[in-house]
Amino acid sequence: MAAASKSAGNDAVRVIFLGPPGAGKGTQAVRLAAYLGVPKISTGEMLRTAIAKDTPLGREAGPLIDKGNLVPDPLLVALIAERTAESDCKSGFVLDGFPRTLPQAAGLEQMPGGDPRGFLVFDFEVPRDELMRRLSGRRWCPKCQATYHIANQPPRRPGICDVCSSMLVQRDDDMEAVVERRLAEYDRRTLPLIEYYGARTRLIRIDGYRSPDVVFQDLLSAVEVSA
Numbered sequence: 001m002a003a004a005s006k007s008a009g010n011d012a013v014r015v016i017f018l019g020p021p022g023a024g025k026g027t028q029a030v031r032l033a034a035y036l037g038v039p040k041i042s043t044g045e046m047l048r049t050a051i052a053k054d055t056p057l058g059r060e061a062g063p064l065i066d067k068g069n070l071v072p073d074p075l076l077v078a079l080i081a082e083r084t085a086e087s088d089c090k091s092g093f094v095l096d097g098f099p100r101t102l103p104q105a106a107g108l109e110q111m112p113g114g115d116p117r118g119f120l121v122f123d124f125e126v127p128r129d130e131l132m133r134r135l136s137g138r139r140w141c142p143k144c145q146a147t148y149h150i151a152n153q154p155p156r157r158p159g160i161c162d163v164c165s166s167m168l169v170q171r172d173d174d175m176e177a178v179v180e181r182r183l184a185e186y187d188r189r190t191l192p193l194i195e196y197y198g199a200r201t202r203l204i205r206i207d208g209y210r211s212p213d214v215v216f217q218d219l220l221s222a223v224e225v226s227a
């Protein structure tokens with residue numbers, strides 16, 4: 001399917017993707033951001049880049065991510081405040097993986113343009129056993145961060161990134177024991193955001209247990225309705 005790119009014009013389109021790891025947020029964020037012509041902001045990607053560059057943020061985040069724990073709220077709020085202040089975010093952005101806690105949501109609310117009523121919030125729902133299946137089959141390019149799945153979305157050449165030809169690996173935090181911990185963190189710290197945003201803005205529930213194309217059509221319909 002080839003959706004035409006839609007310019008966000010003067011009305012900024014700010015989108016939040018909520019949902020557990022493996023729910024398809026990353027895949028859909030790439031597509032929706034391209035469609036809207038706005039940047040996709042993935043905190044997981046930003047942290048992994050910081051780890052690869054061995055920055056102070058990366059050194060603090062690395063051990064936490066490896067264990068499946070969340071990185072401290074003040075670091076994430078500062079990261080997003082800085083990123084969303086950049087000029088390419090004037091027309092909006094798609095947030096993938098932020099906020100993940102109530103203090104992060106409160107931090108976002110304090111930022112310019114941070115009023116939750118100005119956000120379109122999607123909550124991706126996928127059964128637990130399907131999340132485990134997706135995460136255990138996920139493969140990742142350490143160089144360009146492209147993501148694949150060995151069955152659902154395989155690269156053209158097995159084990160090789162389509163984009164930059166690097167060797168694909170399994171992320172350490174996609175190993176089963178760490179995934180359990182990430183899901184527990186999601187239940188404890190991220191789930192309350194559904195009520196938080198439900199009370200403040202339009203929260204759109206998305207059945208993520210369908211093909212990426214079908215899910216994307218749902219996102220587009222919701223974006224059109226709110227335009």
Ligand code: AMP
Nearest residue numbers: 021043044065069070071076097098100
């Ligand atoms: P993701 O790629 O979104 O699954 O994120 C990978 C890991 O990065 C998470 O398991 C957390 O350890 C960390 N992380 C990403 N985003 C956040 C966030 N908003 N708050 C805290 N930790 C985060």
